[in-house]
Amino acid sequence: MPAENYNVPQPDDRTTIFCLYCGKPQEVGRKALSVTCKFCNKPLKLEDLRFQAYQARRVIDTCGIVTIEKKGNVVADKVNCGGLIVRGKLKGEIQSRGPVLVGPEAELRGDVTAPSLAVGAGAILEGQYKIGAKGGSDVADIPPVSS
């Protein structure tokens, strides 16, 4: 019997992730905690990370959502994530594939690259920001005003 005649149900517990290194999308199981990128063969963590106290890390790497809770204070060289929620304090270079949400009274210090940003009133931000679909690089050349 040809393969197309098999009645294999489509799994509905799949989710699409984007590789942190090559940026290519791929489907993975919703419950998977880590995979290997099938394009660049790099190991990818998929779990969501939650910080509720002081933590100093060299690198935070995950395709999931990183959450810094109100009492969390994270210092990292680099944060590479699928999305970021900051309610406490975070210092480091941030590269997010998803939106960055900064809560009221949160503190975010460091360079940020993300597709979108939401900031609560009273939040403190400091750093170089590249926000937008292509990391904020598609600002058009504005022609000078002719006098």
Added chain:
Amino acid sequence: MAESGGNDFPTTLGPDANFKGELTYEKGMRLQGKFEGNINTAGRLHVTKEAKLMADVDAGWISVEGDVRGKLTASDRVELKQSARYEGDLTASKLVVDEGAVLNGHVTVGPDAVKGKPHTPGAPHRPVNLPIPQGQPIK
């Protein structure tokens, strides 16, 4: 410069206007055309979707829907709407970025970010003597 009837924005720089120089005003201005230079106000600035602004702006409240390049300082807040495209250094007490807005530059936001230059509505304007580049576009 045209005067329109709006309460929040009594001044409007229309879509066919090209302004080069320094501008100060009291309440609010809606920019629909092109502006190059400096803006100083304790009031509001609204950069509409079709507007292009290349300026250093010191204002109380700045709302951007169009293209802006330059240094923005707002004693109250900066709002980058969905269609906004901004490149430059931003300093404000509060920042609102809608999804789809493009932001590229150094950001300093916080209650103390604009300390040292308080802007209260109705206060006298601080004179600014920033040089305006002559004969060459601001890059």
